[in-house]
Amino acid sequence: MVLKIRQxxxxxxxxxxxxxxxxxxxxxxxxxxxxxICRALEVATDQSRSLYKWHxxxxxxxxxxxxxxxxxxxxxxxxxxxxx
Numbered sequence: 118m119v120l121k122i123r124q125x126x127x128x129x130x131x132x133x134x135x136x137x138x139x140x141x142x143x144x145x146x147x148x149x150x151x152x153x154i155c156r157a158l159e160v161a162t163d164q165s166r167s168l169y170k171w172h173x174x175x176x177x178x179x180x181x182x183x184x185x186x187x188x189x190x191x192x193x194x195x196x197x198x199x200x201x
Contacts, residue, residue: 121195122134122197125196126199127197128175128201129172129173129174131197133186134169135162135166135167135169140188140191144160144186149180150181155182156177177199179201181196183195
């Protein structure tokens with residue numbers, strides 16, 4: 118499973134793209150600059166879908182976050198920025 122985030126800048130949602138889905142689910146966490154988990158997500162994957170939208174991020178304060186996504190053998194970390 119290949120995981121990636123579509124855009125590093127976000128307002129209200131992040132879009133997660135899965136290529137070659139082999140696992141039945143993936144987990145994602147969003148951590149602030151202090152390493153505190155602000156949001157967590159677990160999604161059951163569907164072979165017919167490749168894009169998943171992580172809604173409900175509009176209440177987070179603006180700033181830099183680390184998004185960690187894992188699913189099966191695929192894992193990634195990326196800095197994302199919430200801004201206007």
